[in-house]
Structure formats: C-alpha cells, structure tokens
Amino acid sequence: MKNTRDNDLSDRRSAAADAKAALLQSYRAAKEAAEPTRLARQEERMAVAVAREERRAERERLKLDEQKRTQAAAAERQATADAAARAEVEAREKAETDRISRVIEDAALRKAARDLRYANRKARQK
Template sequence: MGAFDYRNFDDRRKNSASAKQMLLEKFKSRPPADDPEMIAKAEARAAIARAREERAREREAARVAAEKAAAEEKRAREEAELAAQIAREEEEARLAAEQKAAELIARKAARDARYAARKAKARR
C-alpha cells in the first residue's frame, strides 16, 4: 500500500478533488458531436466497420462455396463408386448366369450320354 501513503486526510481530499477536476476538464475539452473532425472520424470508423462486414460476408460466401464444392465432389465420388459397384455386381451376375448355363448344358450332355448308352445297351 505504498502508493496510497498520503500523510493526512487533507492530502487525500485534495488529491481526490484534483482527480475529479481533471476528469471534468477532460470531459469538457471533448469536441462537440457536430464538429467536422468528429464527423470525419465517425465516418471513417463506419467505413472501416462496413469494410470489415463486407470481408466477413466474402469469407462466409467463400466458405459456403467451398463446402458446396466439397459436397458436390463427394456426391460425384459416391455416384461413381455406386456405378462401379453396380457394374461389378452386374458382371458377377452375368458370370454366375454363364456358369449356371454351362453347368446345365454339361448336366444335359451327361444325361443325354447316359440315355444314349442305355438305348445302345438295350438294342444289343
């Protein structure tokens, strides 16, 4: 508390009064609101605020565009993967059908061979 080491009550009261007087003088020394310099400063602050808001809108628009592009790319990639999967499944189904048809033909040939052998045996 060394900073508040005033010697007596009168010193503290004088210091308080002088501090209040300095604040009052500072407030009175402010230029009025219709002062051209104050108006120019206010306009400059408003222009800076508008520019800041515009940059924020541009960043938001860029972010939205990037998200939209990423979503579109993801959707295109998923569609390509789905098309590839459908093509694989169709190829597998085609191969399975070919294999089933080949097995059916082989079974029919074996059956026909047995039938022909039985007929040949019966004719002898």
C-alpha cells in the same frame, strides 16, 4: 514571497475533478472525430465477413458436389461389379446345366446302344 496558496483537500478534489472532466471531454472529442473512420472500418469488416461466408458456402457446395459425384461413381462401379458377378454366376449355372444335360444325353445314348445290342443278341438267339 511566500506561496500563500493553500493546497487543501477541496482544492485538490476540484483540480482532480477538472482534470477528469477535461480527459472525458478530450475522449469524447476524439471519439466523434474518429466516428467516420470507425464506420468505414466496420463496413469494411462486414464486407470481408460476408465475402468470407460466401467463399465458405461455395467451398461447402463444391465439397458436397464432389462427394455426390464420388458416391455416384462408386455406386456405378458397384452396379457394374454386381452385373458382372451376376453374369458370371448365370454363365456358370448355364454351363453346369449344359454339362448335366450332355451327361444325361450320353447316358441315354449309351442305354439305347446297350438296348440295341441286347435286342440284336436276343434276335440272334432265336
């Protein structure tokens, strides 16, 4: 028997359209069947993203706390160093002032002793 079926263009087009419709139908059915798992995966991804963001925020907060602590320690060390330097300068100035006053006192004592010797010598001469 001879195959009497013609494979005309219209037959091929309708067969292609039917195949395309069947493919679309199976895609929609698979999509509907996978919807609950897709939603679950999406919720899981959202939960992971939220947890990641919380961990990042916590790391950032800890980093800022550590930075503030470091800055406070550095400021404290600087204040201590400044106070020590100021105390050293004040001590040096006081020592210099004391030395100057001792030199002036010694000069005054020498002058008084010289004046006394001069007065005694004048008294002996008269």
